[in-house]
Amino acid sequence: MKSHAKVVVIGGGVVGCSVLFHLARHGWTDVVLLERDELTSGSTWHAAGGMHTINGDPNVAKLQKYTINLYKEIEELSGQATGVHLTGGVLLAATEARLDWLRGVVSKGRYLGIDLEVISAKEAAELMPLIDPKQFVGAVRNKEDGHLDPSGVTHAYAKAARKLGAEVERFTKVEDIVRRPDGLWRVITNKGEVIAEHVVNAGGLWAREVGRMVGLELPVLAMEHMYLITEDMPEVADWNAKTGTEIIHAVDFDGELYLRQERGGMLMGTYEKANKVWSEFSTPWNFGHELLEPDIDRIAPSLEVGFRHFPAFQKTGIKQIINGPFTFAPDGNPLVGPVRGLPGFWVACGVMAGFSQGGGVGLALSNWMIEGDPGADIWAMDVARYGDWATMAYTNAKVRENYSRRFSIRFPNEELPAGRPLKTTPVYDTLAAKGAQWGVSYGLEVPLWYAPDGVKDEFSWRRSTDFDHVGKEVAAVRNCVGLSEISNFAKYTVTGAGAAAWLDRIFACKLPKRGRMTLAPMLKDDGKLIGDFTLANIDDNEWFIAGSGIAEQFHMRWFEAHLPKDGSVRIEAFGQKLTGLAIAGPRARAVLAKVTRADVSNAAFPFMAVARMDIGMAPCLVGRVSYTGDLGYEIWVAPEYQRAAYQALLAAGEEFGIGLFGSRALNALRLEKNYGSWAREYRPIYGPLEAGLDRFVAYGKDADFVGKQAALAERKQGGKLRLRAFIVDAGDADVIGDEAIWHDGAVQGWVTSGGYAHNAKKSVALGYVPKEIADNTDGFEIEILGKRHAARLQSAPLFDANFERMRG
Ligand SMILES: Cc1cc2nc3c(=O)[nH]c(=O)nc-3n(C[C@H](O)[C@H](O)[C@H](O)COP(=O)(O)OP(=O)(O)OC[C@H]3O[C@@H](n4cnc5c(N)ncnc54)[C@H](O)[C@@H]3O)c2cc1C
Numbered sequence: 001m002k003s004h005a006k007v008v009v010i011g012g013g014v015v016g017c018s019v020l021f022h023l024a025r026h027g028w029t030d031v032v033l034l035e036r037d038e039l040t041s042g043s044t045w046h047a048a049g050g051m052h053t054i055n056g057d058p059n060v061a062k063l064q065k066y067t068i069n070l071y072k073e074i075e076e077l078s079g080q081a082t083g084v085h086l087t088g089g090v091l092l093a094a095t096e097a098r099l100d101w102l103r104g105v106v107s108k109g110r111y112l113g114i115d116l117e118v119i120s121a122k123e124a125a126e127l128m129p130l131i132d133p134k135q136f137v138g139a140v141r142n143k144e145d146g147h148l149d150p151s152g153v154t155h156a157y158a159k160a161a162r163k164l165g166a167e168v169e170r171f172t173k174v175e176d177i178v179r180r181p182d183g184l185w186r187v188i189t190n191k192g193e194v195i196a197e198h199v200v201n202a203g204g205l206w207a208r209e210v211g212r213m214v215g216l217e218l219p220v221l222a223m224e225h226m227y228l229i230t231e232d233m234p235e236v237a238d239w240n241a242k243t244g245t246e247i248i249h250a251v252d253f254d255g256e257l258y259l260r261q262e263r264g265g266m267l268m269g270t271y272e273k274a275n276k277v278w279s280e281f282s283t284p285w286n287f288g289h290e291l292l293e294p295d296i297d298r299i300a301p302s303l304e305v306g307f308r309h310f311p312a313f314q315k316t317g318i319k320q321i322i323n324g325p326f327t328f329a330p331d332g333n334p335l336v337g338p339v340r341g342l343p344g345f346w347v348a349c350g351v352m353a354g355f356s357q358g359g360g361v362g363l364a365l366s367n368w369m370i371e372g373d374p375g376a377d378i379w380a381m382d383v384a385r386y387g388d389w390a391t392m393a394y395t396n397a398k399v400r401e402n403y404s405r406r407f408s409i410r411f412p413n414e415e416l417p418a419g420r421p422l423k424t425t426p427v428y429d430t431l432a433a434k435g436a437q438w439g440v441s442y443g444l445e446v447p448l449w450y451a452p453d454g455v456k457d458e459f460s461w462r463r464s465t466d467f468d469h470v471g472k473e474v475a476a477v478r479n480c481v482g483l484s485e486i487s488n489f490a491k492y493t494v495t496g497a498g499a500a501a502w503l504d505r506i507f508a509c510k511l512p513k514r515g516r517m518t519l520a521p522m523l524k525d526d527g528k529l530i531g532d533f534t535l536a537n538i539d540d541n542e543w544f545i546a547g548s549g550i551a552e553q554f555h556m557r558w559f560e561a562h563l564p565k566d567g568s569v570r571i572e573a574f575g576q577k578l579t580g581l582a583i584a585g586p587r588a589r590a591v592l593a594k595v596t597r598a599d600v601s602n603a604a605f606p607f608m609a610v611a612r613m614d615i616g617m618a619p620c621l622v623g624r625v626s627y628t629g630d631l632g633y634e635i636w637v638a639p640e641y642q643r644a645a646y647q648a649l650l651a652a653g654e655e656f657g658i659g660l661f662g663s664r665a666l667n668a669l670r671l672e673k674n675y676g677s678w679a680r681e682y683r684p685i686y687g688p689l690e691a692g693l694d695r696f697v698a699y700g701k702d703a704d705f706v707g708k709q710a711a712l713a714e715r716k717q718g719g720k721l722r723l724r725a726f727i728v729d730a731g732d733a734d735v736i737g738d739e740a741i742w743h744d745g746a747v748q749g750w751v752t753s754g755g756y757a758h759n760a761k762k763s764v765a766l767g768y769v770p771k772e773i774a775d776n777t778d779g780f781e782i783e784i785l786g787k788r789h790a791a792r793l794q795s796a797p798l799f800d801a802n803f804e805r806m807r808g
Helices: 013-024 056-080 096-111 121-127 150-163 204-212 235-244 296-309 310-313 354-371 394-406 429-434 467-479 497-506 549-561 590-596 638-656 665-671 708-717
Strands: 004-010 031-034 089-093 116-119 138-142 165-168 174-179 184-190 192-199 222-228 249-250 257-262 266-272 320-328 335-338 346-347 436-441 445-452 482-487 490-495 516-521 529-537 543-545 570-573 580-584 608-615 619-622 632-637 723-730 740-743 746-757 763-772 780-785 787-793
Touching: 004 013, 004 184, 013 031, 013 150, 013 346, 013 354, 031 150, 056 096, 056 150, 056 165, 056 354, 089 096, 089 121, 096 116, 096 138, 096 266, 096 740, 096 746, 121 138, 121 482, 150 354, 192 204, 192 354, 204 320, 204 346, 222 257, 222 296, 222 394, 249 296, 257 296, 266 296, 296 310, 320 394, 335 354, 346 354, 429 436, 429 445, 429 746, 445 467, 445 482, 445 665, 467 482, 467 665, 482 638, 482 665, 490 497, 490 549, 497 543, 516 708, 529 549, 529 619, 543 549, 543 632, 549 570, 580 590, 590 632, 590 638, 608 638, 619 638, 632 638, 665 746, 723 780, 740 763, 763 780
Parallel strands: 004 031, 004 192, 031 165, 089 249, 192 346
Antiparallel strands: 089 138, 116 138, 174 184, 184 192, 222 266, 222 320, 249 257, 257 266, 335 346, 436 445, 482 580, 490 543, 490 570, 516 529, 529 543, 580 632, 608 619, 619 632, 723 763, 723 787, 740 746, 740 780, 746 763, 780 787
C-alpha cells in the first residue's frame, strides 16, 4: 500500500468505486480506495439492481440520466460486464391524484430530455402483461428504466479506475483519521498509514462510523428493506417467447411496490409502512455478507395489494425473500460534498439508489474536488443542506417517515409531520393560538398561514382550503398593514478591521454606506450565483447580512473557505440567536412610529436605511426593506425580546386593522413584484444577467470580486437564459415549480416557482427561457397537470411598478 496519496476514498461499494473512477478519469490518478473486505461488502451486493431516471429534484434526475448512460462506457473501458438490461418501464397510477402527479413528472421530463409519455391503464397492460388494468386509472411509460448486476457495475467502476491509474486496496480497514497541523490527513488502517490531501467518506453502511473518526455525526440511518423473488411463472415464459423481450419494469405507487423480471420469475420489492430501522446507533464491523431475517408479516399489506394489482402473483410460489439494510438521509437524497470546518474531508454517502445515482455522485464530487465546483446544481444532494439540528433522533424520525412514504404522493401544500416541532421561536405558541399552520425550514417551524378554528389544509394539486384565507392576509398587507415572522432567514454578522475589504471581494455589489443596505449577489469563480443577500453597513467595521435560511450551512462553508487567514475578519451565523419580525403595508410606518422614539419619517429613515432602535422596550435592528415589495420593515431582535416586540407591534397596529400573514401570503406578495428567491430563481447554474440581478452587480468597482471576469464575460456575451414572469391563464391549479414552459409549440424552458397573486388576482409563474425568445410577449404556454395553459409575459411588476409605495 502506498504511504502517500492525493486522495483516499474509504469504501468499495458502488459509490466509492464510482468516485474513484471519476477522479481518475478527470486526471487525478494518485488516488487509492481502501476497502475493509472484498469490494461490495456493504449494501451494494444484495441490491435489486433497479435503475431509473425519475427523481423529485430535476437536477438529481439529470445526474441519474448521466449514471444510466455511463454504464456502457465503464463496461467498454473495464471489459467487465455490468449486466445492464434497459427494459423500459411503466409508472402506474391507481388514483386520479397520482395521475396528476405523474403528469407533472412528464412535464418535468420534457425539458430534462427524459422521454416519458402518459398512457392509459389498458396500454400499460399491453406493455406489462401482469397488470390488471381495472386496478389503475392511467400510467406513464419510461423508456429509460432497467436493471443491472450490482456487483458487475461496482467491479467495472473499480477496474476502469485501475486502468486509468487508480489503486484499490482490499482487506484494508480504516480505523482512524487524524488531521495533521499542516492540514494533511493521516488515514490509519490495519495495514499502516496513508497520508492524504483529501479523504472521501464513501463508507455506506458505516458512513456514520467513518464520520465519527473526524468528530462528525452524519444524518444517515440504515433501514431494513425486503424484496421477494418468485418461482418461474408461465406468464413470464409466455411473454418472453411471444415477444422475444423481457417483462418491463413497473412501479406501482399506490401499492408501494416495484417489480421486474428475474430470470423466469419476477422480483417484487416494497417500501412497507411498518418499516424497521437497522442498527440504530452504530453499525457492527463484523457485518458484511449476511442477509437479515425476512419478515413477511411486515410486508404482507403491500403484497396483498400487489397480488390484486398483478393477479398472476396469486398463483405462484415465493422462491426467496431478500432482506438487507441500506442507508438514507432524512429526505432520502444523498449527502455529498465538502464538510464545513474540515478542509479536505468529503462525503459521498446516504446514497439510497446507488445504481441510479452513483455515477452522478462520483461525477459531481470529482468535479468539486478537482475544479472547485460540482459542475452541476446539486443542492438537493449537498451535505450542507443539514445543520446541527439534524440530530440522530431527528434523522431516525425523518428516515422512517421518508421510507414509509417512498412511493407516496406529497402534495404541494402538504407538510410532513415527523421530527417536529424541533426548532421554535419564542412567539411560536402565541402564533399557534392565532391559528398558525406550520411549515418547516432548516428545522425551524415557520407560519404558513392562519386558519380559523376547524379549518386546515386539504392536500391537493389544486387551490385548496387556505386560498381565501391567504387572500385575506394579502389584503391586510396591501390595504393597511400586516405582521409576519421572518426568523427563518439566515442572519450573519461580519466584524473586524478587514471586514469591508473582504465583503467588497466576496460580494459583487457596491458596498452600502454606513446606515444603508443593499441587495448583494455573491458569485462563484465561473460568474454564476452562489448566493443573494441583503447586506447592511451598521458601522463600517460591523456588517449585518440576511440571506436564505435553508442555505446557512452552505453559505457559511463558502464564507469560511474565503476568509483571510490573518484573522482580520470574523463572521458568525446567528442561527436562532437572532429572530425576526416584519411589518409591511401602507400603514407600516404609522405602526412603527407608534412604538419607537426614533424618527422613522421617509426623510430620516428612507428605503434601504438600517438602524438600531427600540421597539416598545425591545432593542432591535430595523431595516427599511420588505420582500412584500411594499412599504415595510424587517426587524431583527434577540429571542428574549421577540415576544415583547411582537406584542408592541400588534398593539400599535390594532387601530389600523393589523393582520398576521404567513409565508404563503408572502409568496403571493413577492410574485406581484417578480422577486425571486434562493434555491428557486437563484441557483448556482444561473448568471446574474440571466437571473435579472445584474443591476446589483458593480461591474466597474475597483475590487476584484469573486467571479468578476466571468460576470463581465456574461454581460458581454449575453448569457443563455432569462428569468421571466408570466401571467398564466390557469384554471383551479397554479404552478408549483418545475413545469415545462412551451413557446410556439415546443418546450423551451422551465418554471422555478409561482402561485396565485391574490392582490392582482392573477396566476403567476416565474421561470427561465432562452434569451432569444425572452422578450416575446405571446406564444407562451405553461403546462399544469398535463394541460397547456396560455401564458403572457409580464415584464413590469403587477404591483407598484414605479416603486412609489415601496420608497414613499
Ligand atoms: C435489499 C436492497 C435492495 C436494493 N435495491 C436497489 C435497487 O434496486 N436500485 C438501487 O439503485 N439501489 C438499491 N439498493 C440500495 C443500494 O444498495 C445502495 O444505494 C448502495 O449499495 C450504496 O452503496 P455505497 O457504496 O454507498 O455503500 P455500501 O455498499 O454500504 O459500501 C460501503 C463500503 O465501504 C466499506 N467500508 C466502510 N467503512 C470502511 C472502513 N472504515 N474502511 C474500509 N472500508 C470501509 C464497506 O466494507 C463497504 O464495502 C438496495 C439495497 C438493498 C439493501
